Amino acid sequence: MGRELNRSIKAVAASGNLSTGFREESLVAAMRTGPSVLGCDAGSTDSGPYYLGSGKPRGPRQGVKRNLQIMLREALRAGVPMVIGTAGHAGGRPHLRWTTEIIREIALERGWHFRLAAIDSELEKGALAAAFVRGEVRPLSPAPALSEETILGAERLVAMMGVEPIQRALRAGAQVIVCGRCSDVAIYAALPLLEGVPASVAFHAGKILECGAAAVAQRLYPDSMMAELQQDGFRVEPPNPELRCTPQSVSAHTLYENADPYVVVVERKIAEIFALPGLEYTLNFRVYGGDGSMGELEPVSWVEGHEAGLVIDVVASSQGLASDILPLVWHTALHHPIPEYEGMVSNLAFPFSPPGIDVGPVYRFCANHVWELSDPCAPFQMQMEEV
Amino acid sequence: MPPLWQYTKLIRSKNAGPFELTFDVMFKDESGLRRVLAAGALSPEQIGQLYRVDAAQVRFFVLADLLTVKISIPRKAFSGDLADTDIYGCQFHGPLVTLEIEEPAPR
Numbered sequence: 001m002g003r004e005l006n007r008s009i010k011a012v013a014a015s016g017n018l019s020t021g022f023r024e025e026s027l028v029a030a031m032r033t034g035p036s037v038l039g040c041d042a043g044s045t046d047s048g049p050y051y052l053g054s055g056k057p058r059g060p061r062q063g064v065k066r067n068l069q070i071m072l073r074e075a076l077r078a079g080v081p082m083v084i085g086t087a088g089h090a091g092g093r094p095h096l097r098w099t100t101e102i103i104r105e106i107a108l109e110r111g112w113h114f115r116l117a118a119i120d121s122e123l124e125k126g127a128l129a130a131a132f133v134r135g136e137v138r139p140l141s142p143a144p145a146l147s148e149e150t151i152l153g154a155e156r157l158v159a160m161m162g163v164e165p166i167q168r169a170l171r172a173g174a175q176v177i178v179c180g181r182c183s184d185v186a187i188y189a190a191l192p193l194l195e196g197v198p199a200s201v202a203f204h205a206g207k208i209l210e211c212g213a214a215a216v217a218q219r220l221y222p223d224s225m226m227a228e229l230q231q232d233g234f235r236v237e238p239p240n241p242e243l244r245c246t247p248q249s250v251s252a253h254t255l256y257e258n259a260d261p262y263v264v265v266v267e268r269k270i271a272e273i274f275a276l277p278g279l280e281y282t283l284n285f286r287v288y289g290g291d292g293s294m295g296e297l298e299p300v301s302w303v304e305g306h307e308a309g310l311v312i313d314v315v316a317s318s319q320g321l322a323s324d325i326l327p328l329v330w331h332t333a334l335h336h337p338i339p340e341y342e343g344m345v346s347n348l349a350f351p352f353s354p355p356g357i358d359v360g361p362v363y364r365f366c367a368n369h370v371w372e373l374s375d376p377c378a379p380f381q382m383q384m385e386e387v
Numbered sequence: 388m389p390p391l392w393q394y395t396k397l398i399r400s401k402n403a404g405p406f407e408l409t410f411d412v413m414f415k416d417e418s419g420l421r422r423v424l425a426a427g428a429l430s431p432e433q434i435g436q437l438y439r440v441d442a443a444q445v446r447f448f449v450l451a452d453l454l455t456v457k458i459s460i461p462r463k464a465f466s467g468d469l470a471d472t473d474i475y476g477c478q479f480h481g482p483l484v485t486l487e488i489e490e491p492a493p494r
Contacts, residue, residue, distance in 0.1 A: 045402070045404060045405050045466070046402055046466070046474070046475050047474065047475075048405075048466055048467030048474040049405070049466070049467045050467065140406075141461075142406045142407065142461040142462070143406060144406075144465065248396060248397075248413060248453075248454075251413075251453045251455070252397055252411060252413055254453075255409075255411045255450075255453075255455065255457055256401065256411070257401050257402060257403050257404075257409065258403055258409065259403035259404070259407045259409050259446065259459035260446060260448075260459065261448055261450060261455075261457050262448075282469055284469065284470070286472065291472075292472065293472055293473050293478040293479075294472060294473070294478065294479060294481065294482075295463075295464075295470070295472040296439070296463070297437075297438055297439060297463070297479065297482075299437075299482050315469060362467075362469070363467065364465070364467065364468055364469075365405045365406070365465050365466065365467065365468070368404065368405070368406050
């Protein structure tokens with residue numbers, strides 16, 4: 001680096017998440033300002049380990065297709081690269097495939113052509129287990145205990161890419177870059193860094209852009225956001241005149257979902273893995289109106305009133321066993337005696353028949369670790385194609 | 388004295404990744420921030436008591452320029468785990484909203 005940047009670089013975030021959306025006029029207005037890159041994050045670990053474990057995208061497919069179509073049109077029209085981070089919500093191989101299929105479908109329907117880079121971040125379990133045994137994998141804090149068995153038994157492992165794999169795709173002339181698991185910040189920092197924007201500015205601006213319009217004072221709906229990056233700082237502005245940023249709203253977003261306000265994590269690390277719990281079954285009673293949302297940390301353990309919401313969660317070693325236990329549980333709860341009463345009672349108001357719902361497999365995040373690499377691009381296979 | 392929320396523009400909790408919770412308390416003005424800190428209402432020890440974690444595990448930041456106190460703690464149950472009650476970790480701030488701020492002791 002070392003050279004002074006004597007111009008500004010603009011970056012546009014279509015939205016905070018590709019599966020939500022943005023107003024078309026907002027994105028069009030933002031793209032008219034002459035940005036150098038258009039991005040959108042498509043993922044999160046916030047919704048829990050289900051998407052990574054199951055390989056299912058969050059969707060909705062139609063909504064994602066609508067968003068991608070507008071973004072593609074605008075990026076192609078402006079002749080700037082478009083970067084999608086953490087495809088399909090979890091950034092695994094099936095999520096990446098799901099997203100690139102939608103992009104190819106749009107291109108075919110519209111007759112659009114571009115160079116597409118798909119960057120795979122799924123790790124090969126054997127290679128990671130070997131690295132673990134060699135002592136190259138260390139935990140972040142806090143992290144679950146990791147073992148060779150956990151790695152080999154995990155449903156899916158992804159590495160989180162930083163800016164380098166995206167920069168490799170940009171250098172190779174990709175116009176559309178779809179990433180597996182990816183740092184949200186890297187989506188927006190990769191290109192400005194290549195253009196000479198200082199890392200502090202690029203990463204901080206990326207952190208503000210990654211949630212789209214989330215950095216405004218009153219985010220009424222998901223929408224686009226733009227930033228202008230310079231040598232000594234950056235300026236953010238929502239392209240939608242209904243929304244506005246304030247110093248407080250932007251600084252609030254610097255803090256958002258970030259454990260340490262002085263550190264923005266864009267490290268290359270291995271992340272969320274999953275394994276089935278080795279239990280026969282568990283029952284978990286969640287009492288809403290009591291301590292449903294905070295559990296043992298709830299200081300006000302009971303709210304006065306004549307009803308409470310009850311969720312009984314049955315998790316078993318197989319779906320069949322869980323489904324068999326479920327009617328025993330709800331029936332027992334329904335008629336559970338009240339000590340002060342005599343005679344049969346029925347206590348629960350079921351809103352549905354049947355009262356129980358099968359919600360499928362349960363996944364668990366089982367790693368939050370860093371794999372020390374000499375080449376930050378090593379685990380990320382890039383596939384380039386002319387669409 | 389009024390509860391904590393009356394001094395603030397924003398109190399929230401959220402996941403900082405699936406393994407940690409983070410709290411942001413953004414104040415209306417500097418005098419409010421100073422009063423709350425002087426009253427000893429926000430400190431690693433207080434947070435440790437409120438959220439039942441060892442005070443040594445509480446990461447506590449006073450960002451005076453932002454009129455903000457930021458606090459991060461490890462999650463008791465990781466997001467989405469069997470015992471977890473709140474996948475997004477966004478409903479843990481209630482006890483801070485209603486936190487009583489004591490009058491500072493007269494000098």
